Amino acid sequence: MKKLLVLVTATFLSSWSQAQSVALPDYNWSSDDIATKGMTKEKLFSTMDRDLVKLGDSICSNRALLWLYDFKRNYDIDGSKIFLFYTGKTGEAGAKTWWYHVSPIIAEHGVEWVMDAGFSRSINSPLSIKDWLKRFTGSTNCKEINANESDLIERMFQGHVFPENTKYGSYDCYYKKVPAGYWTPSSVAMNLLGVTASGNPTTFERPEINKNEVYAACKEAVTGPLGYVLGNGTKKCKKYLGM
Numbered sequence: 001m002k003k004l005l006v007l008v009t010a011t012f013l014s015s016w017s018q019a020q021s022v023a024l025p026d027y028n029w030s031s032d033d034i035a036t037k038g039m040t041k042e043k044l045f046s047t048m049d050r051d052l053v054k055l056g057d058s059i060c061s062n063r064a065l066l067w068l069y070d071f072k073r074n075y076d077i078d079g080s081k082i083f084l085f086y087t088g089k090t091g092e093a094g095a096k097t098w099w100y101h102v103s104p105i106i107a108e109h110g111v112e113w114v115m116d117a118g119f120s121r122s123i124n125s126p127l128s129i130k131d132w133l134k135r136f137t138g139s140t141n142c143k144e145i146n147a148n149e150s151d152l153i154e155r156m157f158q159g160h161v162f163p164e165n166t167k168y169g170s171y172d173c174y175y176k177k178v179p180a181g182y183w184t185p186s187s188v189a190m191n192l193l194g195v196t197a198s199g200n201p202t203t204f205e206r207p208e209i210n211k212n213e214v215y216a217a218c219k220e221a222v223t224g225p226l227g228y229v230l231g232n233g234t235k236k237c238k239k240y241l242g243m
Contacts, residue, residue, distance in 0.1 A: 019033040019035035019036045019108075019109055019110065020033050020107075020109075020110040021033050021107060022080075022107040022110060022111075022112055024080055024177050024178065024179065025144075025146070025147075025177070026146065026147035026192070027178065027179055029078075029080065029179040030078070031078065031079055031080045031105065031106055031107040031112065032076075032077050032078045032079070032106075032107065033107045033108060033109065033110065034075075034077055034106055034107065034108050035108055035109055037075055037076065037077055039075060039077070040108065041106060041108045041113045041115070041126040042125060042126065044071070044075070044077070044106065044115065045115055045117060045125060045126050047070075047074070048067050048070070048115065048117040049066070049067070049070065050117055050120055052066075052221075052222055052236070052240065053066060053118075053221045053222060054221065054222060054223065054224050054227075055117075055118050055119070055120060057223075057224030058118075058220060058221040058222075058224060059220055059221070060101050060102050060103065060118060061102050061183055061184050061185075061217070062217035062218070062220050062221040063117075063118050063221050064081055064102050064103055064104050065180075065183050065209065065213065065214055065217045066214065066217060066218055066221055067104050067115065067117065068081065068104045068180040068209060069180075069209050069214045071104070071106070071180075072180070072209065077106065078180060079104050079105060079106045079115070079180050080104070080105045080106075080112075080177055080178065080179055080180055081102055081103065081104060081105060081177070081178050081179070081180060081182065082102065082103055082105050082114060082129065082132070082175055082176070082177050082178075083100060083101075083102045083156075083175060083176045083177075083178065083185060083188060084100060084101045084102065084132075084133065084136060084137070084142075084173060084174075084175050085099065085100050085145075085155070085156070085161075085162045085173060085174040085175065085176075085185075086098055086099055086100065086101075086137065086161045086162065086173055087161055087162050087163065087164045087171065087172055087173055087174075088161050088164070089137050089138055089139055089172045089173065090136070090137060090138060099159060099160055099161045099162075100156075100185055101136055102185075103115060103116040103118070103132070104116075104180075105129070105177065106126075111128075112128075112129055112177075113126040113127065113128065113129075114126060114127045114128070114129055114131075114132040116132060122135075123135070129175075133173060133175065137172055137173040138172075139172035139173060141170075141171055141172045141173075142171060142172060142173040142174060142175055143168060143169070143171040143173075143174050143175075144174075144175055144176065144177070145174050145175065145176040147192050149168070150192075150193060151166070152166070152168075152174060153188070153189050153192050153193055154189065154193065156185035156186060156188055156189035157185075157186055157189050157197040162174050176188060179206060179207075180208075180209055181206030181207065181208055181209045181210060182206050183206075183210075183213050183217065187204065187206065190202055190204040191204045191205065191206070211241065214241065215237055215238075215241055215243070218233060218236075218237035218240055218241070219231070219233035219234060219237050220233065221233075222236050222237060222240075223236075
């Protein structure tokens with residue numbers, strides 16, 4: 001019995017020692033390692049609400065904000081996001097009309113995983129960043145955007161696909177990992193550039209998820225764009241947020 005207890009304790013301590021939060025470049029932010037919360041990526045993925053959210057009709061940035069809000073509210077897990085920017089190439093889950101896509105990411109034992117629960121027919125488990133990029137663009141030749149690459153960041157305001165060829169080289173897609181609270185590409189750009197889309201100086205920070213933005217995101221995510229315009233999600237989202 002003592003040997004069994006020692007073995008179980010040693011296994012637990014070994015697993016705990018491998019767990020570590022993952023810091024994001026360019027931000028004072030780290031994704032919590034879910035192993036320290038007694039959670040696995042598979043279990044967390046299975047908890048992601050696909051009933052409240054209208055998967056086929058909702059906007060990805062709204063789904064991502066709600067799911068990360070749930071991670072924090074329900075499990076005290078601070079996750080992050082990965083924004084993908086297209087150049088015209090798409091993968092099996094992509095669509096030619098998309099210029100960006102975004103999904104939550106978490107860390108487990110120091111490794112980042114993408115938690116994209118928006119495609120129940122094709123994605124039913126966490127994906128590595130490499131596999132997620134391949135799934136959505138058909139390529140892994142993707143450049144991570146740095147905070148000093150202002151010309152690329154400015155494109156986050158424009159709502160169009162990125163160019164394949166720039167002074168940084170030739171790429172099939174671009175991506176940026178950001179803290180959980182940054183809702184849309186424009187919010188990422190405002191934070192990194194310190195200006196609005198019209199060029200006016202601003203200070204935009206999201207050290208935590210903004211509940212008012214969650215409410216706005218919810219009203220679209222649970223009804224789709226038309227339902228949002230008609231205000232159909234108001235009652236459902238007030239209940240979701242306990243308002």
